[in-house]
Structures are given as structure tokens and as C-alpha cells.
Amino acid sequence: MERPTSYFGRHVFNEKAMRERLPKDVFEQLTSAINGGQQKLDSRIADVVAAAMKEWAISLGATHYAHWFHPRTELTAEKHMAFLSVDERGTPLEAFTGGELIQSEPDASSLPSGGTRSTFEARGYTAWDPTSPAFIIPTENGGTLCIPSVFLSWDGTPLDMKTPLLKAITAIEERAMRMLRLFGNRGIRWVKVTVGAEQEFFLIDEELARRRPDLVLCGRTVIGCLPPKGQQLEDHYFGAIHPRVLAYMEEAEQELHKLGIAIKTRHDEVAPCQFEFAPQFTEANLATDQNQITMSTMKRIARCHGLRLLLHEKPFAVINGSGKHTNFSLMDSDGHNLLEPSTSQRRNVQFLAFLGGLLLGVSKYSSLLRASVASPGNMYRLGGNEAPPAIMSVYLGNALTDVLNRLEEGFPDEIPTKGLMDLGLNKLPSIKKENSDRNRTAPLAFTGNKFEFRATGASQSIAGPLTMLLTIWAWGIEEVTNRIESRLGNTDIADATLDVLRDVAKESMAIRFEGNCYDPEWHEEARRRGLPIANATPEALAYYLIPENRDLLSGLNVMTDREITAYYETRLEQYVKTVDIEMAVMDDMIRHGILPSISRQITQEGSALEKAASLLDDGLETWKGHMKTLCGIKEALLQKLEELKNFRKKIKMEELEDSASLITGDGLKLMNEIRSLSDAAESWIADDLQPFPPYRDLLVIH
Template identity: 45%
Template sequence: SPRLSAIAAVTGYKTNTPAMDFSETPMQDLFCANVFSKKVMQERLPKPVYKSLVKTIESGEKLDPTVADAVASAMKDWALSKGATHYAHVFYPLTGATAEKHDSFLSPDGEGGSIAEFSGSQLIQGEPDGSSFPTGGIRQTFEARGYTIWDVTSPAYILENPNGTTLCIPTAFVSWTGEALDKKTPVLRSMQALNKQAQRILKLFGHDDGAFVASTAGPEQEYFLIDRHFYFARPDLVNAGRTLFGAKPPKGQEFDDHYFGAIPERVLAFMLESERELFKLGIPVKTRHNEVAPGQYEIAPMFESANLATDHQQLLMTTLKRLAEKHGMTCLMHEKPFAGVNGSGKHVNWSLGSRSQGNLLDPGDTPHENAQFLVFCAAVIRAVYKYQGLLRAVVATASNDHRLGANEAPPAIMSVFLGDQLTDVFEQIKAGGANSSIAKGTLTVGVDVLPPLPKDAGDRNRTSPFAFTGNRFEFRAVGSNQSIAGPLVAMNTIIAESVDYCATQLEAATDGTPESLHSAIQVLLTEIMNECSSVVFNGDGYSDAWHTEAAKLGLLNMKSTPDALPYLQTPEVAELFQKYGVLSGRELESRLETYLEQYCMSINVEAKLTYNMAKTMIFPAAIRYQNELAATCTNLKMLGYDFDTDTLDEMTSLVKQLQDNVTLLQKKMDDAVGGGLIEHAKHCGEVVLPAMNAVREVADELEGIVADDIWPLPKYQEMLFIK
């Protein structure tokens, strides 16, 4: 059986990747080795060009197009020196994947030779044939023109391949009418919006140096590794990224013996090589460890500016996948590859800060600094409260639905964890009311210094979807397979709106003196906490009690993607994105449409796979075994033995159920569904998915009965434990 030969191949695995000599090139020499970094630019660009470019990168100033030719020429020379033959505009379509269009540097010179060419206009703009990327109705195929536009703020890099290297240029992807067809453009726009509003608060505090306030992101990526032989013996993994069948293994994760345990040698070899590659690309990976589930791991880079972190995150995912293959494994990024075993998330750590002011979510040492911290922190709380629905919608995918709300990941209810001390601070401010006198048990903004807030893992709450962790917020509901762009766009924009609100209130109420500012802040914070504190929750987010309580508090609880995505249609979301110039009405609609389509497609593919695998793999195995049992019974009877036919009866009944459930699934798949995409999505989630689960239930039961040597699919314990 394919399963048994897979096991044989796995246990006979011998590495074919030569050992690496780490002393040859030390890690610090590798960092950014393949990046057209500031250092390289400084070396290779004329001084004024370099200066102008850095201004654009660091302060968000408009790019001076006249520098493009000089930059392109330097970039080309640098790339050729690294052996590059091609350049590629890299862009990020709404599928969440990374797309590239490669062009050769070489042009024929008309004399039978060729010259390497790369002009400023080729650097700035490209025109990929992107007609088959989803655009949610923005672009018809007949007007397929889409442009890629150089993003100066994300450095170009070299991607190595044993057979040649490519210069990669991160770009935004827009339609010929200027609408964003990608995930990057809104990130850049939302960062601009946040900067603009944050400057107003900083100005009130006397910090008007204008240094760009960037949102920062540090994404922690969880993933599974399994041997490639198992992967290819499972059509469900190959086509859907998750197992659609598979009984729970006798030994799961209950021993917690994998968590932070020693990393297996083969996995470590993979990690070491990946980290080396990522370092060359300037991705500052920092931590690695085993995760809770067997076969599950985590990698986290140091935080960077949100846009760069987003591009790096995409690059990290493709690098891990590529190198896992090299080490004979497959890297599974799906949120729930194995039912009954913990799934994978991507915790997105978020903050905002500038070069001159540092991290704005770092509580300060003086009352004045604290006041500023409290304003930004309250703005975040208000944003989560007001736009819970949006935060839920941007993590809504078919695959993440299997994780959210299961007892391993945050619930679908959005709440903020502040920790006891900070909660106490805000409670005191709330109790202090509008007057700024020091009442008992209240804290006065601008007078009291906050107690130092714990930054260690002690004061952590792993069940909260949105947790303050000492100097940043951690959005934990993001799925492991997702681009972090969507969640970052949502966070940046809702917080920009909140900061705008705070700035407007404070500007109106202050006369410019610190006293008037502080009393205005006191009033503002009290008001915000009175309105929004129901979203603050420090308890166990997995508990039923919280679900009941949250419902009483009126917090949203959108359980599935078809519930959550339509929230993008609400007027408040459209207004929000329009007001801050992040997404036009049409751009927003196109995203809703694309994501609903993706949801339906995912479920449809899974349903077809379930049907096919049940029919062509599981049913045949079942009847083979049934036949064996029947033959045994017949023989025994002929010999005159008296016995029960329990197992045969059970098999026969399960085989019948399997057939019935498969037929039912087929029917549900063929149901004519009226209405629009939302109705289709609902049908997928509420009718097709349960029908798939019903097939799986019977199949998983059969897995526990059918003779082991006949069972065709690698079993959970094999995939998770044999490496």
C-alpha cells in the first residue's frame, strides 16, 4: 500500500544535503548579504541620489522620479555582481500568495551579442499579465492591464537558486484606474494614515520633530513539518493543505512532551539552513522552538516596520516551504492540518513608534510620558471595542475557522487583555471621573507615575485574542497561513481613527499648558473607559462563562467566515476606510467578493476531495476487509463452528453508512443555491461542511477497525511522530 511504502521510505531517510560549515561565513557577515540595503546604496549611489532615496524610505516623502535611472543602474550592477540574470517585480495579490514576473536583463545588441539593461522606468513600473488574479470585479479580463509599482520602502533582494539568481523588487500592484489589486498598497496607505494622526498627539506633547511614526509588526509563525513521503500519500494534504480524514492517535499532545523539547536533528538542520537563508535576505529571525503539538514548530523574527515585516513574512513562508522540501519534509502552514491536535496561528505583535520617540506603547518613567502612553493605549482599546467586527472579519478564512474558538486559540469574540496592573490603572482613571482632583483610589494623569508594568511571560494570558504584553499588543487570532497585511491594515486604520478622535478632543480642550492637557486627557480617558471597557477582559477566553458574559456585554461573536466577512459591508467599515484613504468603496467591495469566493472555493475543493477519497481509497479498503471477514465466516461455518459475526456486522453497517453519507455529500454539493455569494458561502459552511464531516466520522471509525495492512492513508501517529 502507498502508506506502507511511505513508512519504509521515511524510516530509510538519509540526508542528501551536505553539512554546512558555519565557521566559514559567520552569521553576522551573512545578514543582508543578498539585500540592496542602505549600506550597499550608500556605497554604490551618488550622494544626492542616496540622500533623496533615504528621505523617501525613512520619512515617507514622495519619491523623486529623476533618481530612478541612477538607482536602477546601481541595482543592476550589484545584481550582476551577485550572478543575477533576471529581475522580477514581486507583488502580493489578494490570494495572499506572492507573485513574481521575471524578465531577463539581457537585450540583443543587434550584432549577435547582447547587453545587460535595466532602466529607471523598468525599475519603477512593470506590467505583468495578471489577468487571472482575483480582483473581485474591479478588473475585467478584457481590461486586464495591471501595473506593478516599485515600493521604495521595501529593499530589493537577490533570490538564490542553484541554477541562477534573480533580483527581486517588491512592488505594489494596481489596476490601470489606480485601484489597489493587492495586499501591499493598503498597508502603505494605512501606515500613512496612522502617522498623520499620531503626529497630532505627539505635537500636543511637544514632540513635533515630524519623524515618521510607523506601525511595527513582529509576527510569530507556527507550522508543522512532516516527511514528504507521507505528504504525497495524502491527496487531502496535497490539495487542501489539511487532512480530511484521520482518527485521533492513541498518543496525542497530552503529555506536552514536545513543547519546548529538544528539536530533532533533521528538523534542526532544516531550521539552521532556513535561518541562514533568511539572514541573507535581511530577515532578522530570532527565536525557534517546538510548539505544543507533536511535529509543530515556531519561528519569530524581530519586529520591523509593518510594510517590511509583511514582505518579510511572505518571504519567510516561501523560504520555509522551499527548504523543508530540500530536507525531505513538507512545511504545512494550514491553520488546522490535523483535527484533534493543536492548530497553527500567527501572532502579530503590533506597536507604533518613531526614530526620535521610540516605541509609543512603552509606558514611560515620568508622569508626562505616562500620560502620552495612556492616550495611545486608550486609543487602541477604543479601536478594538468599536471595530471588533472588522478585526474578526480580517482573520476569517475557511482554514482559520477550524482554529478560532476551538480550545487552543482565541475565541471569535474580540477582547483586550491588559493585565491586572494596567487594568487597575484604567479602572482608577475611570473612577476618578471628570474632575482631576486626587480622590482616594484614583490616579491622576500627569501627576502619578504608573507602576512599572510587567514585561515577562508571568503576566500572560494565552486565551486572549488581543493582548497587551508590556510594550505592544499581540493579535493572536491571525491564521498561520494568512498574509499579515489584512490584519495590519485593519489595526493601523482603526487605531488611526481612534487616535484622530483623541487628538480632536484634546486639541479642543487644551489651551496649550500641560495642566490643561492633562485634565483634558483625564476627561477623555474616563469617557473612553466608560464607553469601551466592556472589551477589556483578563480572564479565561476559552471558558463558557466568558461566552455568556460577552453576550450580555453585547460583544460580537461571529463564529464562522460567512458570519464575519459580510461585516465588511457595513457602512461604518466603508466610511472608516474611505475617510483615511485606505480603501475606496469599490476596493473594499472587491475584497469582500474575493474573500467570499476563496471561502467557497476552499470548501468546494475539500468537498470534492472528501468525496473522491472516500470513494476511491476508503471504501475499497473497507470492502476488502469486509470481504476477508465474510470469507472467514463462510469457511468457519462450513467447518461447523458456531460463532458471532460482530465485526462483520459492524463493518457492514459502517460500509453502508459510508455509502449513504457519501451520497448525501454529493447531493449537498449539487444543491442549487440561489442568491449571491454570501448565500453560497453560508451553504458551504452550514450544509456542505457538515456533510463532509459526516463522511469523515464514519471513515475515522473504519480506520480503527480495518486491518492495518489494508489501510491506504498514512495515519496521524505516523505523520506526526515518524521523522
């Protein structure tokens, strides 16, 4: 077998491939542009790069190319163009020019714009993003060269997730450099955001999934009663991986390795049939692209193994949902992690300044974080076991909390990093321990040398949450830097920073919480602290429209005020349409599946009851009561389905925000009532009359 090192990055036009195929001067200009150089790529350079990229792609079997971009659907989009063309003499040629590399023009009329364009305004542009390398998705008959790109309207208005992210990355990296120079780091050439996104997912049998319209069309079950055994025993977590799943994971990893994605962790998650992949950290923009590639690759490979990949945040009721824990930090050109505590006092002062910037930003703009994870699916997950609540708070751990609490006494000589934990067993070595335990309930937690944002939904692009996180942190770093500079006249950098951090510690007290975020008492405490609380998606999305949030995004040039409104409306429309589809699927499954099954059950039971009555003189009251219950459930379902039909008509006549409000206030309640009736009926229906595979079968891999 080939070792991963022998094929890692084989399908990526990475630095190694560019160095081998590009002239030295072109390679240097391209890498300079990628690393933030001021010189822009001219058409001559683009032509040379395009020719080399085409030859490389063709050598690996590619027949087409596509500008690969992130529209605001949370998915990716691509329009395949053939390398093959025919000249006037009928001679076949394979060509790819610099102009085709730099720009393409897909139809933009049907992709979300949030009202910034009319349907008849179809023109849109994709533009090459050289900071993320091109890659090949192979097929049985060739493959496609995918060129990571941004997506813009004809007037330059961003229509994608990547453009705001790139602007947020620029904002924080520029401000981080300013802070580093303030602390005397003159030799630092650049700062980069590093990200690692842990991807949780479910795998179920494909044949069973196809027989469930809700899983096919919604990615989650809208009906279905609980199985006798769910996750009560918590025996799935970190268990031995099922051979069928392991075979899938191994093939998925191999394909991801070829695409330059290093998967560091794979394991069983808490819920039955739930698993996780975790990649190695990389630069934020690349990490975002790689996570999208990971999701699409996982789906493709799952089909090859007769499995269905579910990325919905809550595909099954009651048992755990899936998130995407987004870990992030900052790294400088000398290889220092700027969130790594040190035994050096000077470096610890700097560390605390960066930490203080994030605390200050979150304390002021936590509502923007909540908005960034407001999606149709995440609404069902946030607040459940193994998921953070809908209240944004920060967990720092005992050591850092103690440092902040004691700042009035003066700066500590050192911050404990890691000690030794003596296990007291001669046969086992001592192990290193972090300076604090982990809090799995906190939405934003410091985990030793990085922060983990646990509220991102499993199906989400990390671009949205990252954009808001980095924007908030950029503001906080700038604010802390300004405050330090204003105090430098009569004191040194350490004392000035200490003075600023005293204020930061006080100002961030409300969002710092070390306890159990699942505890209902925390909700009451959060209200007393004045923290924003939004349990429903529309309520959370409305935070985008708060004037101070709009001012932040526009002031740091991440989004214009018009773009913010469009982004909000796109998200809200997605919510309304998603729930409406779920309502339609629920109606269809019950009308054509559950109701006929109830009738067949009643018919069979009625015949049996009639036969039994002819053999007995009296009794059978319990049996008769059961029959009445089934008849009552069917009648109640029919009534509720009529209510649902009328409700769907009503919301289609309302304006977008009114529709969202009605869905949240009345629609979800009605769906829950219908589901309760349906699930009660399902629990009485015989196995041979079940219209859809039940949870009992879905949550087992054979």
C-alpha cells in the same frame, strides 16, 4: 563556519549596498523618498538606481528580475524577466532601465479582483515600492532580483494587499505625529509602526505527505482518525528539537539571514510536529514582506530536507492549529517605544493616550478585526486550545486595568513597569517580572510594551489584519486627540488627558476582559455586552459591509467603498472555492481509497469468518456484528457521497452569498458526517490495507 553577522543581508539591496553603489546625491534622494520625504523620484534617479541594482544583482549571480507583489490570494506573485537581451547585431547585453524598475505590466485577468473587472480586461500594473528593499532569491543556476511592488488595475484600482496597508500605515503615522506634537514633542521627525509576526507551522515527512491527496491539494487532512498518542501529555512544547528538524531550522535561518531577516526564536510548539519561528521587530511594511519571504523560504528549504511544511491553520483534527501572533507597536524618531510605560508621569500620560486610542478604536470597530482574520482555514482554528476565540476582546493585565478603573480618583503617580521577583533560592538570581501575567486566551493582549494580536491565521498575509488594526487605531488616536484638544482651554494637557481617559475607560469596558476567553461562560457574557460574535467565515466577512466599517475605511482613505465590496467578494469567493475543493478531495479519497479498503477488509474478514465457522459449531456473534458494522459503514458512506455530489451541483448553481450560506449551514455538517464514517472505517482497516498514511505515522518525525 561563517558567523551570521558576516553574511546577514547579503542578498538584500539595503542601505549599505545602496550607499556603496549609488552616487551620493542619488543615495540621499532615494533615502529621503523612502523615509517619507516630499520629493518624488524622477526618471534620471530611477535609471541610476536601476543600473546600480542590476550590477549588484548580477554580481550575486542573478539572471532575471521580477516585480514581486501581493495579490489578494494571500500569496505572492512574480513574473520573471531576463536581464539578457540581444541587439540588432546579435550582441548579447544585460540591461535594466529605470522604467523597468518603476513599472511592469503583468497579466491581471486571472488574479482576484472581486468583480471590479471582467476576465477580458487583462491590463494591470505593478509599481515599485522603494520603502521595501529589493532582494535576490538564488537558485542553482543563478537567481532572481525581486522588486517589492504594489499591484493596480489599469484604472488605478488596487488589486493587492500592500496598497491598503501602506495607506493605513500613513493614516496612523500622521495621527501619531499629531498626538506627539500635542504633548510637546516638537523634535520628533517621524513615527513608524513596528511589527513582529511569530510564525507557527507543522513539519511532516514529505514521502508520507505525497501519499495524501488532502495534504497535497488542501494543506490539511479532510479525513483521518486520531492516533493513540496526540498531544495529551503536552510533552512536545519547548522540547528538545529533533535533529532532523534542527538541521532544517538552521538552514532556513541561514537563508533568511542572507535576506536580512533576523530570526530570534525557534522552538517546539504544543502539538506534535508543530514548531515556531519568531523574527525581530521591524517596520510594518517591511515586516509584511519579510513574513511572506519567510514562508516561501521555509517551504523551499523543507523540500531539501525531505519534509513538507504545513501552514494551514488546522492541518490535523483535534490537536492544536497554527496561528501567526502579530505583535505591533509605535516607535518615534528618538527611539522611544510609544507603548512603553515609564516612571515619568508626563510620558505615562502620553502612553495612556495612545493606549486609549487603541481601546476606543477596538471598542467601536471590533467587528472589523474579526473580519480581517476570517479565512477558510482559520474558521477551524479560532476557539480551540492555544488559539483565541472568535470574539474580539482586549487583555490589559492587572496593573493597567487597575489604572483605568481608578481614573475617577485621579491620575496615579506612576505606573509599575517591572519589579524584581525574588525566587528565594540563593543559587539563582532575582529576575525581572512584567507588571502583569500573560493571558494566552485573549485575541488582543498588552504584553508589557506592545500589543499581540493572536487571531491571525498561520497561512495569512499579515497585511490584511494589520491594515484593519492600524486603521482602527488611527481613528482612535485621532478621536482621543480631538477630545483632548477640545478640553485644553481651561486646563493643562495632563488634566485634559485624564478627563478624556475617564470616558475612554467607560466606553471600552465591554471589550476589556481579563479572564479565560476559552470559558463557555465568556461567550454568554460577550453576548450580554453586545460584542459581535461570528463563528463562521462568511458571517465574519459580512462585517466588512457594515456601514460604519465602510465609512471608517473610506474616511481614512484606506479603501474606497468600491474596493471594500470587492475585498469582501474576493474573500467570500475564496471561502466557497476552498471548501468546494475540500469536498471534491474528500469524495475522491473515500471513493478511490477508503471504500475499496473497506471491501478488501470485508473480503478478508469474510474468508476468515467462514473458515472459523467451519471449525466451530456456534458463536462468533461479535465477529459477525463487526462485519455487519463495516458493511453498514460502507453503505452509509455511499449514501453520503451521493448527497455530497448533489450538494456540490447545487452550490454551483447559486449566487456567491447563497453558496457560502449553504456551505456553512449544510455543507460543513455533511462533511463532518462523512468524515466520522470514514474515520470509523479507518480504525477497523488493517495496516496493510490502509490507503493513506494515518495520523499515527504522520505525526512522528523519524
